Amino acid sequence: MWKAAIEDAVLKTRRNIEKFGDKFPHVSDGGRYELRDNDEWTCGFWPGMLWLCYEYTKDEVFLEAARSTVRGMKKRMEENKVLAHHDIGFLYSLSSKAEWIVLGDEDAKNLTLEAADKLLERWNDKGQFIQAWGPMGDETEGGRIIIDCLLNLPLLYWAYEHTGDEKYRKTAVIQADKSRRFLVRGDDSSYHTFFFEPVTGEPIGGATHQGFTNGSTWSRGQAWGVYGFALSYRYTGNAAYLETSKRMARYFASQLPEDSVAYWDFYAEVTPETPRDSSASAIVAAGLHELIGLLEPDDPDRAEFADLLERSLASLVKNYSTAGEPEAEGLLNHGSYHVRGNLGLDDYMVWGDYYYLEALMRVERDIPGYWYDRKERTLG
Numbered sequence: 065m066w067k068a069a070i071e072d073a074v075l076k077t078r079r080n081i082e083k084f085g086d087k088f089p090h091v092s093d094g095g096r097y098e099l100r101d102n103d104e105w106t107c108g109f110w111p112g113m114l115w116l117c118y119e120y121t122k123d124e125v126f127l128e129a130a131r132s133t134v135r136g137m138k139k140r141m142e143e144n145k146v147l148a149h150h151d152i153g154f155l156y157s158l159s160s161k162a163e164w165i166v167l168g169d170e171d172a173k174n175l176t177l178e179a180a181d182k183l184l185e186r187w188n189d190k191g192q193f194i195q196a197w198g199p200m201g202d203e204t205e206g207g208r209i210i211i212d213c214l215l216n217l218p219l220l221y222w223a224y225e226h227t228g229d230e231k232y233r234k235t236a237v238i239q240a241d242k243s244r245r246f247l248v249r250g251d252d253s254s255y256h257t258f259f260f261e262p263v264t265g266e267p268i269g270g271a272t273h274q275g276f277t278n279g280s281t282w283s284r285g286q287a288w289g290v291y292g293f294a295l296s297y298r299y300t301g302n303a304a305y306l307e308t309s310k311r312m313a314r315y316f317a318s319q320l321p322e323d324s325v326a327y328w329d330f331y332a333e334v335t336p337e338t339p340r341d342s343s344a345s346a347i348v349a350a351g352l353h354e355l356i357g358l359l360e361p362d363d364p365d366r367a368e369f370a371d372l373l374e375r376s377l378a379s380l381v382k383n384y385s386t387a388g389e390p391e392a393e394g395l396l397n398h399g400s401y402h403v404r405g406n407l408g409l410d411d412y413m414v415w416g417d418y419y420y421l422e423a424l425m426r427v428e429r430d431i432p433g434y435w436y437d438r439k440e441r442t443l444g
C-alpha cells in the first residue's frame with residue numbers, strides 16, 4: 065500500500081512542477097493551492113517534497129526543480145525577505161540543508177549556516193528564549209515561545225555539528241528545556257504557546273494562537289512536540305527529551321477517534337462538522353517513525369507506537385489521501401490551518417503533503433527527511 069501511495073504522490077508532484085513554476089504552494093482554497101512568492105513560513109515544504117521525490121526516483125526532473133527552489137531560498141536570504149520569525153528551520157532544513165544532505169553541495173551548506181545565524185537573531189538573551197513572531201521586544205509578541213519551534217531547533221544542532229560553535233547548541237538546548245517545562249503539561253497535553261516577561265524571563269502563562277482555547281490542546285501543536293522532542297533527543301542524547309516525545313505520543317494516541325486521524329483540537333466538541341487536521345496526523349506518523357528508531361529494542365512502548373504508526377498512516381492513505389483522485393493537486397485532504405481564524409479549513413496544507421510523503425518514504429525506503437545528516441549521500 066505504501067508503494068502505491070508514493071507512486072501516486074510522485075506523479076502529482078511531477079505534474080505540479082510545471083504548474084507551480086517558481087512559486088511555492090501554501091494552503092489550498094477550493095482544491096487549488098494558493099501559490100506564494102516565497103514569502104511564507106511554509107515555503108520549505110515544496111522543496112522538501114522535491115528532494116524526497118528525487119531521492120526516490122533519481123529522476124533529474126526533480127533534481128532540477130529542487131535546485132531551483134534552493135536558488136529561490138538563497139535569493140530570499142539575500143533580500144532578507146520575511147525572515148523575522150522562528151520558522152527559519154522549516155524553510156532551510158528542507159531546501160538548502162536537504163541539498164547538502166543529498167548532494168554534499170558546499171554552497172548549500174553555507175546557506176544553511178547563514179539560516180542558522182538568522183534563527184539566532186530570534187534569541188532574547190535577557191529572557192533566555194527564542195521569540196516566535198514579531199519584531200524583537202515587541203509589546204505583544206516579545207515574550208512568546210511556541211511549540212512549533214521544536215522543528216526549527218535541528219537547524220541549530222546541525223550548525224553546532226558543522227562549526228563546533230557552542231552558541232548554536234546552547235540556544236537549542238535552552239529552548240528545548242524551556243519548551244519541555246512550560247509547554248508540556250503534567251497530563252502530557254500541551255500549550256500551543258507560552259508567554260514570558262521579556263526582560264526578566266519570568267513565566268507568565270500558556271496561550272494559544274490556532275487552538276480552541278488557551279488551555280486546550282491543539283492537535284498540530286502536540287504533533288510538533290512528538291516529532292520535535294524526538295529530534296532533540298537524537299542530537300543531544302538527553303533522555304528527558306525522549307521521554308517527553310513518548311509521553312506526548314501516548315497522549316496524542318489517547319485522543320484519536322476511530323479512524324486514527326486527529327481532529328483539529330482535542331478539546332473541541334466533536335460533531336459531524338468538526339474539522340480534522342490530517343496534517344497533524346501526518347506529522348505524528350513521520351515523528352513516530354523517528355521515535356521508534358531511537359528506542360531501545362526492548363522498549364515497552366515500541367509495539368504500541370508501531371501499531372499507531374501503521375494505523376494512522378494506513379488511514380491517511382485510505383481515507384484522507386487523494387490517491388483515488390487523479391486530477392487532485394494536493395496529496396492529503398482535510399487539513400486545517402487555523403480553524404478559529406476561519407482560514408484554510410478542510411483543505412490541502414503543503415506541510416501535510418510534505419509530512420505525509422516523508423512518513424511514506426520513511427516506512428517504505430527509510431528516507432528520513434532532512435532534519436539531520438546521514439551516513440551516506442544520494443549523489444546526483
Ligand code: GLY
Pocket residue numbers: 212274284401
Ligand atoms: N507552524 C505553524 C502551523 O503549524 O500552523
